Amino acid sequence: MTKAERNRAALVIAAHDSIRKGSRSFAAASRLFDRTTRERVWLLYAWCRACDDIADDQDHGGASLGDHGRSLRPEARLATIRSLTDLAVAGENTGHAAFDALGQLMRETPISRAMVDDVLAGFALDAADWRPRTEADMLRYCFHVAGAVGVMMAAVMGVAADDDDTLDRACDLGLAFQLANIVRDVSEDDANGRCYLPMEWLAEADIPPGEVTKPHYRHALVPLVARACALAREYEISARFGTSRLMFRQRWAVLAAAGIYGGIAREVERLGAHAWDHRVSTSRWQKLRLIGTAFAEARRAPRAAGKPTPSRRELAAMAR
Template structure:
């Protein structure tokens, strides 16, 4: 017995994914019940960490109190670390999303290293870190999304010694995050952040802090195309790994790949108008992408190599 109220934690996690991500919620319905519930538990912890780090509520801005009452980034990170440490130790935290991680770690083969690699991404943001090179950007993508992909693969039963499949699960997370980076250029800039490499901006003659200025939009478009090309490379690798999963798992993963890949493709296609409004996919479009994934799940994947900078290289850089 774990001492956790599993049904209550599952219900809270399900509500979290419904509020926080319509895309992941849609894809998660394709899993078998046990995997689906575990995916919700993992999502709930990731979402809670994101919300604490950014002082948000399911990705949306919170109403703050008087000036001076907001926690400093390092204090938010300390909160995330403390609650996560308690969860990994099997202690009740009083926070359902962190208890969800505690329960999950007692049901599947998640490791402390997997969790710490995700926490390292929050540490980068707390330090106001910026990627200087393409490798730096990919390292960031690894921590905030690729490492989550590794945890997701473990939740789906991929053994710890299946390094290539774990690498390719990581690749899908990296592809997702590259899509987020190009979609959210304006939103990140409003928060004083930019995840496009400094070296890319210098090559395009875009001064630091001016990436969203109207007269630099045309110069920004080739950089977005470059990031989207990287995303396609990582996504193609991930599809090879997905073929090794059970059918329902494969369908769910390919559906998520289609939905998130569509967002990056829209941003690239819109060019300088990509940030006139937030790019998303509607219900009908999602349904079509899920249906397309069904056909893809029944066929073998197109062969694709691992990207030049894969999980092992990114982990080495992080260490």
């Protein structure tokens, strides 16, 4: 084994540890990929997870990284993310396995600098304590923090940089995932002084800023969450159609992930005002059932589906 092969193997091991610790849902879906794609998915996850953790001063979404992390302002954390990413994109050793994983991916796949910059723009929004005013603003945020990651995931699976239709569908799945995160995490985000539901929606429902999860506003919140879930379904349906361009195992894995995350949004919607009594999640047995359902779906021709608006290119244009 050459030095380059040993270095890659070490990065894959570290990335696998990261996804196992950070996301049981993505870890379960990733097992369905062929080995090469699976390893690349782990490498991409590791970079995304490290950026999240630096931005939020956390370790895999959990405990704080320590006193040093808390001493840094959001702008300084963003600068750290950008500088390490710049080194990785340039092919330099960063001294950080998760960022070196990005550099490795860019040598192996058609991931472009523009794709990376679209993701970094999401961290810039959070560093600026940005809040969505309109539905389009909320979708723009979803694009940067998840839709753009879906585009990178498609590149990891070998989708060409000029295959705009497939990249659009991959972005749509990321948008659906992030909308599911938003509705699931309303209470948790509120506790951290954040809200990703549009301010216009809250005003229409007569919910004052900072009062989102107060008991007497919960019933007013339910229709807003249902509205976000309806958007998630539109983007998920579009993404499912897009999987027809992927190889079978890739299609199976993506459909499994769509089922698992789509199930979270559907459960939040079903629970109504009780959705935030505890954090909604998917059990091991539910994941296995959804993986089986995805296998059957992957063997069938998908139903044709139109593209929701705004699209990937419209959302990217908003940001620029």
